[in-house]
Structure formats: C-alpha cells, structure tokens
Amino acid sequence: MSISIDNQRQTVRVVRFHQLGGPEVLQIETLPRQTLASTDVRIAVKALALNRADAMFRRGQYIEQAVLPSTVGYEAAGVVIGVGPEVNDLRIGDPVCVVPQLGASRYGYYADELVVPQQYLALKPAGLSFAEAASAWMQYLTPYGALVETAALSPGDTVLITAASSSVGLGAIQIARMLGATPIGTTLTSTKKAAVIAGGAEHVIATQEEPLLARIREMTGDKGLQVAFDAVGGPQLADIAEAMSPFGMLIVHGALSPEPTLYPLKTALRKSLTVRGYVFSEVVNDPECLARATRFILDGLARGALKPAIDRSFSFEDIVDAHRYLESNQQIGKIVVTL
Numbered sequence: 001m002s003i004s005i006d007n008q009r010q011t012v013r014v015v016r017f018h019q020l021g022g023p024e025v026l027q028i029e030t031l032p033r034q035t036l037a038s039t040d041v042r043i044a045v046k047a048l049a050l051n052r053a054d055a056m057f058r059r060g061q062y063i064e065q066a067v068l069p070s071t072v073g074y075e076a077a078g079v080v081i082g083v084g085p086e087v088n089d090l091r092i093g094d095p096v097c098v099v100p101q102l103g104a105s106r107y108g109y110y111a112d113e114l115v116v117p118q119q120y121l122a123l124k125p126a127g128l129s130f131a132e133a134a135s136a137w138m139q140y141l142t143p144y145g146a147l148v149e150t151a152a153l154s155p156g157d158t159v160l161i162t163a164a165s166s167s168v169g170l171g172a173i174q175i176a177r178m179l180g181a182t183p184i185g186t187t188l189t190s191t192k193k194a195a196v197i198a199g200g201a202e203h204v205i206a207t208q209e210e211p212l213l214a215r216i217r218e219m220t221g222d223k224g225l226q227v228a229f230d231a232v233g234g235p236q237l238a239d240i241a242e243a244m245s246p247f248g249m250l251i252v253h254g255a256l257s258p259e260p261t262l263y264p265l266k267t268a269l270r271k272s273l274t275v276r277g278y279v280f281s282e283v284v285n286d287p288e289c290l291a292r293a294t295r296f297i298l299d300g301l302a303r304g305a306l307k308p309a310i311d312r313s314f315s316f317e318d319i320v321d322a323h324r325y326l327e328s329n330q331q332i333g334k335i336v337v338t339l
Helices: 052-059 130-150 167-178 190-198 212-220 236-243 265-271 287-303 316-328
Strands: 011-017 027-032 040-050 075-083 095-098 113-117 121-123 158-161 182-187 203-206 225-230 244-252 274-277 310-315 334-338
Touching: 027 316, 040 095, 040 130, 040 316, 052 316, 075 113, 075 130, 095 130, 130 167, 130 225, 130 244, 130 287, 130 310, 130 334, 158 167, 158 212, 167 182, 167 190, 167 287, 182 190, 182 212, 190 203, 203 212, 212 236, 225 236, 236 244, 236 265, 244 265, 310 316, 316 334
Parallel strands: 158 182, 158 225, 182 203, 225 244, 244 274, 310 334
Antiparallel strands: 011 027, 040 075, 040 113, 040 334, 075 095, 095 121
C-alpha cells in the first residue's frame, strides 16, 4: 500500500509550453495530481535548477524534441511526501535530489510536486541547501560520464574545457582537479576569466580575443591536450583537434556555436584521435554506470571537492524572467528557482 501525506491535495502547479519559442511561451498551469506506481516516490519540490538545454528544448533546438504541450526541466530537489508500496530505501520526510533523465516532455521537473521512479533519486547530502542539491546533478553527471567513464582522465593529463563559466564547465573543472588533471578553460571574452580561474582552471582563454590554437600550444608545449570536453562545436573544433596529443580524445557534448561543425578528418587521421559525441543519458541509461556516478558525486560533495556554483535565484512565479536571464549569458554557474 502506498504511504503519503497531504492526501487532500488534488492538483499540482506545473510549468508547460504549448508552442516553441522564447521564454514568454512558458506558463504555470494547474494539473491533476499523479497517482503513485509501486516504485514511485512523491516529492514536494523545494528548488529547481536551470540548464542551457532547457532553453534549447523550449526553442526546438535540443537533441530531444518537445511533444506539445510540454513540460520542461531536468533537475530538482525536495522532500519525500509519498512512497509506492515497493519503495524500501526512502521514507516520508527524506530530503532528496532528482537525477536528470531524458524525456522532458513527460518527465519535466519544473513543478511544485513531482512523481519520480525511485532509481532517479538520491538522498540530499547534509551539507547542501536544496538549491545546491538541485544544482548538483547535471553539473557533475555530464562531465563525470565524459571525463571519468569515457576519457579515463588521469593524473598529469591536460584537459580543455570550453564554455568553462557554465555550470557544467565549472563542474568539469572541479572533477578534473579531483582526478589530478590540469584543466584549461575557455570563455568568449575576458570578462569571466577571473571567475573561471577562481573556479579552479589553471589557465583561461578568451576565444573572441585570443588565438585559441596558439594559446593552447603556449600552455601545453609539445605535450598537447590529452582530453578536450567541448560544449561549443563550430569552426573552433578544428583548432582543438590540432592541439590534441597523439591518441587524444575530443568529446563534444554541446552545440552552442550557430555555425556548422566539420569533422577534422585529416587531423584525426594524422594523430589517431578519438572524436565522439556524448550526452549525459549515456550514464543515466546504464544502471551500473549511474550507480558509480552517484557514488563519485556524493563522495565529492561530502568531501567538499565538488561545490555547486550558484549564480542567482528566482521564485517559481518568475520562471519567465529566470529563462530570460538564462539566455542573457550573464551567469557564472547555476540559475536556480526556489519554491
């Protein structure tokens, strides 16, 4: 038998959009409350975290397409207020983080209450606020899969991290430091350089002001890059490939550049490079990998080696303004919404 509190409630507040477009298409709607399946958990949401993917999804530019009307959002944290009859490891009152999963049209996390399968939940580390807990998973799950599982980043390696002032970029820098590697970050302009250095980068390159390839070579010498973790794509991929060491791995996890991304064939052949696309669902869809990622992230959070960077907080009612700020590209770290 399911166990729950607040049984009188019949509806929930959910952010949805009925057409693709800018932040203004988002609206808060009242929908019927979901029932609990046997392994589901009901959560009263305390905080949501925004990702660049949310804006791309809303505009129809993400790797998964919205089914209208669509929910949105990949990260949240809150308190358990109901459990299905086969849920044994969570109890009412437990504070939890929700692990991202693809399928935002069906499982979007922008809501004041969520029903989530138990495998996508982790207990909130005691030292984190709900805002920090909501911010922790995409920020670290994405670079964990790329840098740890795929690239096997090792002590002494040098890794290039593009869009380094983003939450995922800052998370990648922290993970690289945990692994004993040297992170080099990039930003568009020098405005955010100091913040990225403060976030743990050894060096930062402002790609609109400095020659990317020449600066990487200055920093790495003959050794080159062993790993690159690229959120941008576009023409700069050719320079990154040229800066790689023989047998290096170039992982592309985003497409922020509006320009075409060409495969650097001759450089890849000459250097025996691995160039591959990557998405966080590679981790989420593999239960054993997800378990390893969860242990790694929770350990890093507990030791303070991983510390979510929060830029600004908005109220749930100001979700449109939060998305406008997301698209302004002013933030350094995570934008959160509190309830």
